[in-house]
Amino acid sequence: xxxxxxxxxxxxxxxxxxxxxxxxxxxxxxxxxxxRQIIDSIKNRGAHPGLDAPLPExxxxxxLEEAGEAFAGADFVLSGVNSFGVxxxxxxxxxxxxxxxxxxxxxxxxxAEEDGELRILPEVLTDAWSEPKRARHPVAAITGPSIAxxxxxxxxxxxxxxxxxxxxxDRLAATFRTDTYRVWTSTDLIGCEVCAALKNCYALGVGLxxxxxxxxxxxxSPDRMHNYExxxxxxxxxxxxRIVSLLGGDPETVGWLPGVGDMYVTSTGGRNxxxxxxxxxxxxxxxxxxxxxxxxxxxAAAITEIGGAIPKLAHRDLMRVEDFPLxxxxxxxxxxxQPVAMPWSAFFGGEPDVSLAxxxxx
Amino acid sequence: xxxxxxxxxxxxxxxxxxxxxxxxxxxxxxxxxxxRQIIDSIKNRGAHPGLDAPLPExxxxxxLEEAGEAFAGADFVLSGVNSFGVxxxxxxxxxxxxxxxxxxxxxxxxxAEEDGELRILPEVLTDAWSEPKRARHPVAAITGPSIAxxxxxxxxxxxxxxxxxxxxxDRLAATFRTDTYRVWTSTDLIGCEVCAALKNCYALGVGLxxxxxxxxxxxxSPDRMHNYExxxxxxxxxxxxRIVSLLGGDPETVGWLPGVGDMYVTSTGGRNxxxxxxxxxxxxxxxxxxxxxxxxxxxAAAITEIGGAIPKLAHRDLMRVEDFPLxxxxxxxxxxxQPVAMPWSAFFGGEPDVSLAxxxxx
Numbered sequence: 018x019x020x021x022x023x024x025x026x027x028x029x030x031x032x033x034x035x036x037x038x039x040x041x042x043x044x045x046x047x048x049x050x051x052x053r054q055i056i057d058s059i060k061n062r063g064a065h066p067g068l069d070a071p072l073p074e075x076x077x078x079x080x081l082e083e084a085g086e087a088f089a090g091a092d093f094v095l096s097g098v099n100s101f102g103v104x105x106x107x108x109x110x111x112x113x114x115x116x117x118x119x120x121x122x123x124x125x126x127x128x129a130e131e132d133g134e135l136r137i138l139p140e141v142l143t144d145a146w147s148e149p150k151r152a153r154h155p156v157a158a159i160t161g162p163s164i165a166x167x168x169x170x171x172x173x174x175x176x177x178x179x180x181x182x183x184x185x186x187d188r189l190a191a192t193f194r195t196d197t198y199r200v201w202t203s204t205d206l207i208g209c210e211v212c213a214a215l216k217n218c219y220a221l222g223v224g225l226x227x228x229x230x231x232x233x234x235x236x237x238s239p240d241r242m243h244n245y246e247x248x249x250x251x252x253x254x255x256x257x258x259r260i261v262s263l264l265g266g267d268p269e270t271v272g273w274l275p276g277v278g279d280m281y282v283t284s285t286g287g288r289n290x291x292x293x294x295x296x297x298x299x300x301x302x303x304x305x306x307x308x309x310x311x312x313x314x315x316x317a318a319a320i321t322e323i324g325g326a327i328p329k330l331a332h333r334d335l336m337r338v339e340d341f342p343l344x345x346x347x348x349x350x351x352x353x354x355q356p357v358a359m360p361w362s363a364f365f366g367g368e369p370d371v372s373l374a375x376x377x378x379x
Numbered sequence: 380x381x382x383x384x385x386x387x388x389x390x391x392x393x394x395x396x397x398x399x400x401x402x403x404x405x406x407x408x409x410x411x412x413x414x415r416q417i418i419d420s421i422k423n424r425g426a427h428p429g430l431d432a433p434l435p436e437x438x439x440x441x442x443l444e445e446a447g448e449a450f451a452g453a454d455f456v457l458s459g460v461n462s463f464g465v466x467x468x469x470x471x472x473x474x475x476x477x478x479x480x481x482x483x484x485x486x487x488x489x490x491a492e493e494d495g496e497l498r499i500l501p502e503v504l505t506d507a508w509s510e511p512k513r514a515r516h517p518v519a520a521i522t523g524p525s526i527a528x529x530x531x532x533x534x535x536x537x538x539x540x541x542x543x544x545x546x547x548x549d550r551l552a553a554t555f556r557t558d559t560y561r562v563w564t565s566t567d568l569i570g571c572e573v574c575a576a577l578k579n580c581y582a583l584g585v586g587l588x589x590x591x592x593x594x595x596x597x598x599x600s601p602d603r604m605h606n607y608e609x610x611x612x613x614x615x616x617x618x619x620x621r622i623v624s625l626l627g628g629d630p631e632t633v634g635w636l637p638g639v640g641d642m643y644v645t646s647t648g649g650r651n652x653x654x655x656x657x658x659x660x661x662x663x664x665x666x667x668x669x670x671x672x673x674x675x676x677x678x679a680a681a682i683t684e685i686g687g688a689i690p691k692l693a694h695r696d697l698m699r700v701e702d703f704p705l706x707x708x709x710x711x712x713x714x715x716x717q718p719v720a721m722p723w724s725a726f727f728g729g730e731p732d733v734s735l736a737x738x739x740x741x
Contacts, residue, residue, distance in 0.1 A: 162609030172592075175610035175723060190731065199723050199730055230534075243644045247524030248537035251640030258634055272620055273727055277639050278613030282605045285647065361537065361561050365635055368561055369552065 018042055019192055022091035024106055024113070026052040026059070026078070028067040028165035029123050030097020035169050036198035038073040045087035046072075047079045049098060049105070056080050068169045088113040093121070093192055096156075100126030100138060100214075100315050107142040114154060121157040121178065121189050125213040125315055129322045133329025135264060137210035139180075155182050157189055160209040161201075161274035162282035171197045177274050178202050179209035201274065208266025212257060212276040215344075217316035218323065219253025220283035222347050224290035225357055228297020245359075250284060252343045252364045259340050260323075263330075289316035302351045317351050324348025339363065380404055381554055384453035386468055386475070388414040388421070388440070390429040390527035391485050392459020397531050398560035400435040407449035408434075409441045411460060411467070418442050430531045450475040455483070455554055458518075462488030462500060462576075462677050469504040476516060483519040483540065483551050487575040487677055491684045495691025497626060499572035501542075517544050519551055522571040523563075523636035524644035533559045539636050540564050541571035563636065570628025571637040574619060577706075578638070579678035580685065581615025582645035584709050586652035587719055590659020607721075612646060614705045614726045621702055622685075625692075651678035664713045679713055686710025701725065 018041050023030045026048040034044045048056035058064055059078040063071045079087040088094070094114060098106045103124045114120070122142055127135045139156035146154075157180030168174050178193075178200055180186045186202040194200040203209055226245040230238055257280070258271045270276055283289060292314055295305035306314065324344050330336040338345060342363035349355040362368040380403050385392045388410040396406045410418035420426055421440040425433045441449040450456070456476060460468040465486045476482070484504055489497045501518035508516075519542030530536050540555075540562055542548045548564040556562040565571055588607040592600055619642070620633045632638055645651060654676055657667035668676065686706050692698040700707060704725035711717040724730040 162606055162613070164605050167604060167606045172604050172606060173610070173721065173723065174606040175613070175726065187731065194730075201727050201730055241648075242529060242534050243526050243647055244524055244529045244534060244536040246647070247640045247644035248535070248636065250643045251524070251537070251634075251636045251638075254639050255635050272613075272634065273617050274610065274613045276613075277616050278609045281612045281643065281646075282609035284643075285605055285608070286603075359535065361535065364537065365563050368556075368563055369549065 019092040020090050021045065021093040021095065021192070022088045022113075022118075023047060023095040023097045024084070024109060025049055025097030025102065026055045026065070027097060027099060028065070029163075029168070030095060031055075031059075031065045031068060031072060032165040032169035033095060033097070033193070034072055034076045035171060036193050036195045038075040039171070039195050040192065042192065044076050045079060045091070046076055047084045047087045048081060049102060050081055053080065068166060070170055072169075084109070084113055088115060091115050091118050093189065094118045096120065096122035096124065096142060098124060099313055100124040100318060101313055103128075103138050103141050104144065108145045110142070111145045111147075111150065114150065116153065118154065119157070119185055119189055120154045121159060121180075123159050125217060126319050127211065127214040127323055129326040133326040133333065133335075135323060135326050135330075137207060139206065139210065155180060155185060157186060158206065158210055158213070160213045160279065162279045164282060164287075168198060171195070173197050173199070175199045175201070175274055175278075177209060179206045179275070180204065181206055203270065203275065205267040205270045207264055208261045208268070208270030209275040211261045211264050211266050212270055212279060214319045214323065215253070215257045215260060216276070216280035216283050217289050218320045218344060218347060219249065219257070219280055220287070221289040221293040221314075221316035221320065222249045222253060222343055223284040224293020225249070225297035228294040228299075229357060230297075231294075232298050246284070248361070248364070249343065249359075250280065253280060255365060256341050256344055263336055288312050288314060292317060296350055297357055299356065301354045320344065320347045320351050324352065381454040382452050383407065383455045383457065383554070384450045384475075384480075385409060385457040385459050386446070386471060387411050387459030387464065388417045388427070389459060389461060390427065391525075391530070392457060393417075393421075393427045393430060393434060394527040394531035395457060395459070395555070396434055396438045397533060398555050398557045400437045401533070401557050402554065404554065406438050407441060407453070408438055409446045409449045410443060411464065412443055415442065430528060432532055434531075446471070446475055450477060453477050453480050455551065456480045458482065458484035458486065458504060460486060461675060462486040462680060463675055465500050465503050466506065470507045472504070473507045473509075473512065476512065478515065480516065481519070481547055481551055482516045483521060483542075485521050487579060488681050489573065489576040489685055491688040495688040495695065497685060497688055497692075499569060501568065501572065517542060517547060519548060520568065520572055520575070522575045522641065524641045526644060526649075530560060533557070535559050535561070537561045537563070537636055537640075539571060541568045541637070542566065543568055565632065565637065567629040567632045569626055570623045570630070570632030573623045573626050573628050574632060574638040574641060576681045576685065577615070577619045577622060578642035578645050579651050580682045580706060580709060581611065581619070581642055582649070583651040583655040583676075583678035583682065584611045584615060584705055585646040586655020587611070587659035590656040590661075591719060592659075593656075594660050608646070610723070610726070611705065611721075612642065615642060617727060618703050618706055625698055650674050650676060654679060658712055659719055661718065663716045682706065682709045682713050686714065
């Protein structure tokens with residue numbers, strides 16, 4: 018039995034207490050300053066307001082000011098905050114992390130520097146750490162398709178723990194793995210993290226389809242535009258493969274759970290898809306986001322961050338803007354309030370020119 | 380303007396008359412012996428019973444006995460029959476094909492020989508042709524995500540015309556391509572065709588998830604098992620990549636429209652998914668198929684054909700059975716009436732062993 022401290026009581030951080038307690042670990046769930054009511058609810062009723070089933074009784078909940086007690090003697094630390102809280106979490110962990118704890122994180126995104134350089138979040142998490150602390154705690158990441166509510170309900174889930182040290186990954190995997198929460202490992206940390214960020218972008222794109230159809234037929238329709246969705250899914254997979262390569266990851270990572278698997282699950286529902294639908298009907302991003310109650314939208318944030326970095330990287334001859342027509346269009350829609358006008362002909366390396374084709378074989 | 384003869388008045392063969400007539404071609408739609416009522420309906424009311432919108436008035440419909448008239452002088456021939464009718468269509472075309480016509484086909488599947496050899500359907504289509512006829516008419520294929528009803532409604536659709544001769548593909552693409560029916564080309568005919576067959580198998584697999592959940596909770600549920608579906612989608616993509624390579628195709632073909640794009644569209648709805656759901660609830664294949672009115676199920680047929688071939692190919696040292704745990708399990712469920720018991724631990728090269736991992740780093 019190990020002691021596991023979770024920082025962040027959002028749905029995913031909290032859901033992961035289910036496989037952990039099932040394995041008999043001593044699980045301490047610490048809320049951020051935003052999670053005060055969630056922690057109260059768990060302390061008082063054993064229930065997380067965002068999850069259907071009660072949390073296991075063995076889970077101990079802590080408010081942020083009790084974090085020191087929660088983290089004391091922890092063997093494993095899960096950073097359960099999303100991409101917006103990574104820097105904050107890093108600062109907290111700089112103080113809280115026990116000397117021998119292994120760290121794994123769930124945030125999905127990439128952080129762009131001024132010059133367009135894109136950094137993976139497990140690195141951003143350690144920005145506030147001393148060099149020895151960084152060396153002692155190589156941060157791993159949970160990637161692959163997992164909806165929190167299904168993890169909490171112990172429904173079959175297959176994920177990938179990614180990191181640079183195989184022995185660390187093996188220990189983490191053995192700690193979390195159950196007969197329904199199944200864990201593979203990958204040392205392609207960059208590839209897995211880039212996929213995790215990008216799948217949110219492209220899932221938001223897939224969501225446009227329903228909105229575009231609504232705008233065409235003038236009302237909500239029982240119909241779908243599956244062909245449109247699938248073409249965006251495929252173009253997303255192709256762009257993902259290219260970015261992963263350019264950023265130093267393994268393009269093969271796109272082909273399984275961290276890439277197309279996670280993009281599949283994110284494209285079939287969730288907030289990114291819902292905001293995409295509203296954008297497809299013609300709303301500007303600010304209106305669409307407000308209509309959904311201004312939720313945290315990791316997909317939109319990643320589009321802004323990565324879409325804004327691409328021209329800078331292209332300017333430095335590190336990328337070609339024309340290789341990412343879908344991501345760039347999503348950027349134009351979200352950041353520049355452009356109407357949706359899918360650049361189909363630019364997809365998949367460019368649709369062959371009709372007149373040219375006719376002339377060639379005349 | 381060209382003359383285009385379509386053999387087979389199913390929904391896809393008929394839907395393709397929409398982009399073709401939009402391009403001003405003279406389109407002749409010929410029903411098979413199974414399509415008599417469809418052709419009557421088009422002749423009398425201009426409507427295909429399986430499509431929502433009427434067909435363009437310019438489409439000329441023919442019963443099979445009028446095929447000679449329809450095919451006379453055709454520049455292009457579309458084989459619109461599904462995988463079950465390919466041999467029959469090949470025999471018809473052996474008689475009907477004008478000397479200079481280019482041929483493209485839509486059937487999705489693979490045909491297994493006695494020794495397990497798997498053949499793509501554009502080759503099977505030409506079995507009844509003379510050698511000179513085969514040389515004159517290299518058969519191309521339409522692959523990628525396209526639901527017929529959406530093609531008929533001129534909704535945005537991105538497909539890939541696959542074949543061995545780029546000049547032929549360019550002429551075919553220029554004939555079909557419109558501003559909503561967008562055509563890319565690929566000379567990886569094997570890869571595209573193997574993907575087209577396999578995506579039906581894995582989409583049926585994805586469908587299991589809903590049924591398994593129903594069986595667990597005892598009724599239809601508004602919930603989904605997205606994590607389960609996504610893991611199957613990812614394992615399907617991984618197995619697809621391996622089979623494409625083994626059969627001589629380009630594994631990169633899996634990464635865009637013909638592979639993950641088409642698998643996405645097929646996994647989000649349709650008959651293969653529906654029969655998968657029923658199998659997931661515990662029905663045997665014969666019961667599930669009967670419950671759906673015994674439709675033609677290309678996915679189930681492909682599972683039987685390919686799943687049955689794998690051990691034969693493994694016996695000849697051309698494959699390893701353990702590389703295809705999902706396809707093999709689908710075969711056991713459909714062909715051997717085995718209950719669904721997903722072999723998760725065999726996925727993705729095998730889940731690392733827990734006890735081993737613990738010992739390694741102890």
